Amino acid sequence: MDTFVQLTLTGLTNGMILALAALGFVLIYKASDVINFAQGEFLMIGAYMLYAAIVQIGLPWSLGVVVTLLVAVLLGVLVERLVLRPLIGEPIISVIMATIGLSSLLQAIVRMIWGSQPKAFPAFIPSTPVTLLGATIGADRLWAIAVAVVMMLLFAFFFQRSREGIAMRAVADDQQAAMSMGISVKKVFAWAWSIAAMTAAIAGALVANIIGVGPHLSHFGLRVFPVVILGGLDSIPGAIIGGIIIGLLEAYVGGYIGGGLNQVVSFIVLVVILMVRPYGLFGQEIIERV
Amino acid sequence: MLQVNNIEVIYNKVILVLKGLSLEVPQGQIVALLGANGAGKTTTLKAISGLLKPEDGEVTDGSIVFEGVEIHKMDAEDIVRLGIFQVMEGRRVFEHLTTEENLMAGAYTRPAKEFREDLEMVYHYFPRLKERRHSRAGYLSGGEQQMLAIGRALMARPKLMLLDEPSLGLAPLLVREIFAIIQRINREQGTTILLVEQNANLALQIAHYAYIMENGRIVLDGTPEVLRENADVREFYLGLTEVGQRKSYREVKHYKRRKRWLS
Numbered sequence: 001m002d003t004f005v006q007l008t009l010t011g012l013t014n015g016m017i018l019a020l021a022a023l024g025f026v027l028i029y030k031a032s033d034v035i036n037f038a039q040g041e042f043l044m045i046g047a048y049m050l051y052a053a054i055v056q057i058g059l060p061w062s063l064g065v066v067v068t069l070l071v072a073v074l075l076g077v078l079v080e081r082l083v084l085r086p087l088i089g090e091p092i093i094s095v096i097m098a099t100i101g102l103s104s105l106l107q108a109i110v111r112m113i114w115g116s117q118p119k120a121f122p123a124f125i126p127s128t129p130v131t132l133l134g135a136t137i138g139a140d141r142l143w144a145i146a147v148a149v150v151m152m153l154l155f156a157f158f159f160q161r162s163r164e165g166i167a168m169r170a171v172a173d174d175q176q177a178a179m180s181m182g183i184s185v186k187k188v189f190a191w192a193w194s195i196a197a198m199t200a201a202i203a204g205a206l207v208a209n210i211i212g213v214g215p216h217l218s219h220f221g222l223r224v225f226p227v228v229i230l231g232g233l234d235s236i237p238g239a240i241i242g243g244i245i246i247g248l249l250e251a252y253v254g255g256y257i258g259g260g261l262n263q264v265v266s267f268i269v270l271v272v273i274l275m276v277r278p279y280g281l282f283g284q285e286i287i288e289r290v
Numbered sequence: 291m292l293q294v295n296n297i298e299v300i301y302n303k304v305i306l307v308l309k310g311l312s313l314e315v316p317q318g319q320i321v322a323l324l325g326a327n328g329a330g331k332t333t334t335l336k337a338i339s340g341l342l343k344p345e346d347g348e349v350t351d352g353s354i355v356f357e358g359v360e361i362h363k364m365d366a367e368d369i370v371r372l373g374i375f376q377v378m379e380g381r382r383v384f385e386h387l388t389t390e391e392n393l394m395a396g397a398y399t400r401p402a403k404e405f406r407e408d409l410e411m412v413y414h415y416f417p418r419l420k421e422r423r424h425s426r427a428g429y430l431s432g433g434e435q436q437m438l439a440i441g442r443a444l445m446a447r448p449k450l451m452l453l454d455e456p457s458l459g460l461a462p463l464l465v466r467e468i469f470a471i472i473q474r475i476n477r478e479q480g481t482t483i484l485l486v487e488q489n490a491n492l493a494l495q496i497a498h499y500a501y502i503m504e505n506g507r508i509v510l511d512g513t514p515e516v517l518r519e520n521a522d523v524r525e526f527y528l529g530l531t532e533v534g535q536r537k538s539y540r541e542v543k544h545y546k547r548r549k550r551w552l553s
Binding site for chain 2: 163166167169170172173174175176177178179180181182183184
């Protein structure tokens with residue numbers, strides 16, 4: 001029983017972080033139909049920025065977080081301006097290839113500045129063990145869950161209530177009709193990329209707090225794929241639930257079966273989902289009026 | 291209020307669609323733009339609203355002036371802010387958004403504090419939208435979707451509304467209902483309307499003035515009373531022939547009359 005609770009909590013943390021990274025991914029896909037292969041690098045950059053702000057510059061961590069978020073927004077806007085805007089009207093596949101290029105570029109920049117050795121991250125969230133339902137878990141993991149939940153609530157509010165959120169969904173639905181109501185598609189894309197970079201940065205900071213900073217953080221980007229395929233590429237609740245399912249699955253498989261199977265189990269899920277339900281659990285089917 | 295002066299529109303840099311088209315929409319009126327398929331009616335509306343650019347269309351000659359401002363080089367978003375709103379052909383509601391969210395999107399350029407009031411105004415014209423405010427727009431009926439499309443335009447409180455075939459695909463009874471509401475909006479809100487229609491008969495009933503287009507040009511214009519008396523309009527657009535006379539296809543001289551217009 002204790003093992004079960006332990007695994008559940010670990011899985012939940014990982015799942016929440018995966019969900020955060022997946023949110024940005026889904027957002028970009030929803031708004032612009034682009035699959036962003038650089039999402040993992042966004043996450044890594046977020047972690048490195050926080051590292052630079054807190055360790056190398058010596059800012060207090062609260063200020064460090066603000067700086068990191070600002071850099072993330074800037075990154076999103078720059079990507080929109082320099083990579084996406086010149087490709088407007090080009091086939092989607094070119095844009096997707098451009099994001100692959102972008103991911104290599106960001107990798108290279110990070111290795112140029114900080115080297116390829118992983119670095120210890122000053123735990124800005126204390127990892128003192130907490131006992132919960134008979135299981136022991138680091139407080140940092142509980143924090144990660146809390147932060148992720150808050151972020152998701154903010155997301156939900158943003159998309160249901162705010163003007164920019166509605167505009168973003170409108171653009172995702174019908175670009176030209178959105179333009180006809182004065183919504184600037186360019187602005188919406190910039191918003192989408194900025195928010196994606198921001199959530200990725202937060203996810204990056206949470207992961208870094210648990211496992212340290214290093215270029216390997218970008219592998220998290222790859223682990224997002226099973227999550228979004230399971231949840232549905234264009235579904236925000238899907239990203240969250242998919243993240244939790246994949247996180248739990250990996251934890252249980254790792255705990256009860258082991259043997260490195262936890263590393264691949266999510267990709268097995270990915271293949272199965274693609275075969276039986278390619279639009280995922282919550283993906284948008286095309287509405288047809290009869 | 292709106293002057294379109296001798297504009298030429300070219301798609302993809304080669305296809306000439308509008309060949310020197312001029313028309314004028316005076317403040318507070320309903321002006322109808324009639325014509326057959328492919329005459330360039332939709333292109334005219336898109337040239338005005340700035341929606342040509344994403345389709346690789348361009349106004350290459352002439353000018354479009356709205357309240358003294360030249361708008362043919364402006365972006366769609368800025369044109370909406372000036373007070374021109376196009377209701378696109380085929381309704382184009384945001385299917386995955388609810389009715390009310392669609393209306394919020396329409397109010398994108400408006401101050402947030404007036405949202406409630408405008409929403410009530412739209413529900414006043416279209417009570418059926420209020421009943422279905424929380425349903426996804428994709429599941430509304432065709433008539434409700436057209437109401438939503440017009441309601442969404444009203445949310446932007448435009449000075450000039452461009453309506454592209456509001457009767458498309460709707461039952462005749464619904465079409466009458468929607469046309470009556472368009473007329474009320476024009477009268478009560480003072481919204482100027484430029485209406486593109488295939489259904490000439492209905493359009494002429496509510497319009498103050500009408501233009502008839504063919505092949506990218508205006509070929510005829512006048513008040514509905516005058517146009518209704520015109521023999522060509524009666525025959526080609528209203529489907530009326532001289533009473534008691536049988537038409538034989540052998541005598542039909544459509545092409546000659548058409549030729550006269552085109553020269």
